Amino acid sequence: MLHIDATFRALTPGGRALLDHIRHSTQNLLLQSMPDTTYERLASHFERIDLPAKHRLEEVHQPIDFVYFIESGLASVVAQTRDGLQIEVGLIGREGFTGASLLYDDDQTPFECYMQVPGEGVRIATPIFAAAVFQSHQLRRSLLRYARSATIQLAYTTLCNGKTHIDQRLARWLLMVHDRMLSSALPLTHEFLSVMLGVRRPSVTDALHVLEKHGLIGTSRSMITIKNREALILFAGSTYGPAEREYLRLTGQTLGQRSW
The missing domain is CATH 1.10.10.10 (Winged helix-like DNA-binding domain superfamily/Winged helix DNA-binding domain)
Structure with missing residues (x-):
């Protein structure tokens, strides 16, 4: 079960100005499309991060510590077996985010997710993300619709x-x-x-x-x-x-x- 007892920070005028700057400069399509209040609920906790090639965003059956909104570069979601068979089952770029299993109250994944093409993005700690999703129907709906599109992508890849x-x-x-x-x-x-x-x-x-x-x-x-x-x-x-x-x-x- 995910813990959702995170406390959201109040925005100062300077903090709001910074968020507005990040909002207008972000290349992530999901963040661009979010209503202002929904975006602010997440963005006040964002940490900007470089994402070098092979940087692991999620590891097999390990707790998901952060959710990443990729702004440039490309991440691969890879399924693999114990004897080394592996194949990509999903692509994530500036159209989406990692950690979709958190939307279903699951804090880990059977897949590996790592950067294939280096880039940049923002990340947010899982407890903060879970709290935001729990408290905002609009945010939950937006992210679930993206997650639905990712399952359709997987079906056509298959x-x-x-x-x-x-x-x-x-x-x-x-x-x-x-x-x-x-x-x-x-x-x-x-x-x-x-x-x-x-x-x-x-x-x-x-x-x-x-x-x-x-x-x-x-x-x-x-x-x-x-x-x-x-x-x-x-x-x-x-x-x-x-x-x-x-x-x-x-x-x-x-x-x-x-x-x-």
Whole structure:
């Protein structure tokens, strides 16, 4: 059971001015869309933090100490077995937050969540977050609707992994990363791609060559550049788009204002 006895700080005029500055500068779409009073309930307790690559945000079956609202960079949610099998089951960028299991009164997760692309964000201690969610119906509703969109993303990832070729899976995944980044140059290694897609590194190399041959992407050492997004969408087929439309329906936000 989560403890929700946290006390919220009253805002001084200077503190409110600082929060207003953070609010207008944040790149996190959920924070941008929150009503002022809902946002202030969280933001008075935010701690700004750098998020380097491989920084762990959640560990398997360990207490979740902080909730992170990512503003730049990219986090992967990875499922794994005792004998080392692993695959990505979720992406979190500036459209969302970590620690969604807390909304269901569960303070841990069977998945690992770590930064794949370095960035920045803000975090809030779990007891403070739990208290805010308990006390604010509007906040709880907003976060639950995002959590719902994440389960839909997972469902379409499962469909794509089970029914499409690795080339299409890679195309869809690159589009999802592009949606969450502010650049068409994506700092991604073959090692990460093999984990994300659940395939061997040679299969990743072959799939990248296919997309590059069609002029959809460019590749260099530890970097993939999206060259023709519209053609990449066509190549990915119908598995890209449904989850993105559901995110728009549920949150009212468009991922990167991009077409799908």
